[in-house]
Amino acid sequence: MTQHTSRHYEQELQALKEKILLLGGKVEEMIASAMKSLLNRDPDLARRVIASDREVDAAELDSDHLCLSLLALRQPAASDLRFIATALKIVTDLERIGDLAVNIAERSIELNEEPPLKPYIDIPRMATAASSMVGRALDAFVRRDPVLAREVLGSDSAVDQLNVQLFRELLTYMIEEPRNVTRALRITFIAKYLERIADHATNIAQMVIFMCEGRDVRHPAAQEGEAEEF
Amino acid sequence: MTQHTSRHYEQELQALKEKILLLGGKVEEMIASAMKSLLNRDPDLARRVIASDREVDAAELDSDHLCLSLLALRQPAASDLRFIATALKIVTDLERIGDLAVNIAERSIELNEEPPLKPYIDIPRMATAASSMVGRALDAFVRRDPVLAREVLGSDSAVDQLNVQLFRELLTYMIEEPRNVTRALRITFIAKYLERIADHATNIAQMVIFMCEGRDVRHPAAQEGEAEEF
Structure with missing residues (x-):
């Protein structure tokens, strides 16, 4: 590789990192706005979240194109290859996090059409925790930092616990009073979406650890003698 | 590429296809067994589904390793590059379908501990439809067949409709009788898992069309002038 192409290559890798951080920032913002629309009973904001899904979709495509172009034209070596392969997988998780923020916004619009069932306490906590997991998982990715990625894994159980609680x-609300069922179900769904956002962040963090260490924390049990080291 | 390496390369690509079809067959079998455990009230079968998740995890790793090795050592040209990049994304969907089959098996064990709420009619239909979508999406992938992939997209709304219904x-069961709530919720969750399996199959089919045609059906609206063609 000439010095000139090598500089180009570094710039493209840098551009890939920036695209992914930008996409991550976008979906975090969507989660925050979907939550705000729920707490402030603001259906207009919810509709803006739903509309902004287009940007996420465009960003996913854009990132995939750059990955394919890097793989085709730059023939990256081992560690960059892993980085790009991981980027291909990560953007799919980010796009689906965007979809889940849209789902929250949809339930928020529905809930806004009826009187409030109860004050929201755990839901905003879950949203903050899940969103922070997404941001930290992506930081771990661009910095190639397995220590930070492991911290993200440790946060998942807090979100799961809030969801169970x-x-x-x-x-109890549903069993006590049939009129509560529909609203309580919609809130249950929002909690489920947030739990799935945290799961996507966990998946990203696991892929980052695998990328950095070549060891698979996704499925530790599955590894014994199963897949040869790359 | 010498004739010798070229033959090796073809063999490795063939091995990748076979690994993915095998993994697909495995998760289809898990869906079928989870469903059988629900209908026949057979918790032992459900536990076997839960245990078999390890094999899916190992197969995902194995396939990822082969993809990375193909990218690193074979420097594949445009269409094979797309194929391998798509394989990297697809196995993640397959692994998550395996997780959803495990979730169905978990709810099946819980439902088996209580008397049946009602005969299952729509759930097995959803399972058959979702599982067939997975199989056809993977066939479309290995055959690089966008026509078959488009057929899969057409099946998604049937599963969504069954879920809504x-x-x-x-x-109604929940509102009529508080004692039904827990069981009805568990069945609702199973329907949701099946809907998500169909969504994963849809995602796979969309990626196959993108792989074959370079056009993105994942997000048609997002494409206008957004991402340059690769």
Whole structure:
């Protein structure tokens, strides 16, 4: 590789990182706005979240194109190859996080059409935790930092616990009073979406650790003698 | 590329296709067994589904390793590059379909501990439809067949409709009788898992069309002037 092409290559890798951080920032913003639309009973904001899904979709395409172009034209070596392969997988997770923020916004619009069931306490906590996991997982990715990625893995159980706790509470509402069922179900769904956002962040963090260490924390049990090291 | 390496390369590509079809067959079998455990009230079968998740995880790793090795050592040209990049994305969807089959098996064990709420009619239909979508999406992938992939896209709305229909029915059960709530919720979750399996199959089919045609059906609106053609 000439010095000139090598500089280009570094610039393209840098551009890939920036695209992914930008996409991550976009979906974090969507989660925050979907949550705000729920708490402030603001259906207009929810509709803006739904509309902004287009930008996420465009960014995913854009990032995939850059990855393919890097793979085809630059023939990257081992560690960059892993980085680009991981980028291909990560943007799919980010796009689906965007879809989940849209789903939250949809339920927020529906909930806004009825009187509030109860004050939201755990849901905003779950949203903050899940969103922070997404941001940290992506930081770990661009910095190739397995220590930060492992921290993200440690946060997942807090979100799961909040979800279980909220589910039990909403179940009580549903059993006590049939008129609560529809609203309680919609809130249950929002909690489920947030749990899935945290799961996507966990998946990203696991892929980052695999990328950095070649060891698979996605499926530790599956590894014994199964897949040869690359 | 010498004739010798070229033959090796073809063999490796063939091995990748076979690995992915095998993984697909495995997750289809898990969906079928999870469903059988629900219908026949067979918790042992459900536990076997849960245990078999390890094999799916190992197969995902194995396929990822082969993709990275093909990218690193074979420097594949445009159309094979797309094929391998798509394989990297697809196995993630397959692994998550395996997780969803595990979730169905978990709910099946819980439902088996209580008397049946109602005969299952729509759930097995959804399972058959979703599982067939997975199989056809993977066939479309290995054959690089966008026509078959488009057929898969057409099947998604049938699964969504069954889910909506079942959700309304279960809502009635919950509102009529508080004792039904827990069981009806678990069945709702199973329907949701099946809908998500169909969504994963849809994602796979969309990626196959993109792979074959370079056009993105994932996000048609997002494409206008956004991402340059690769």
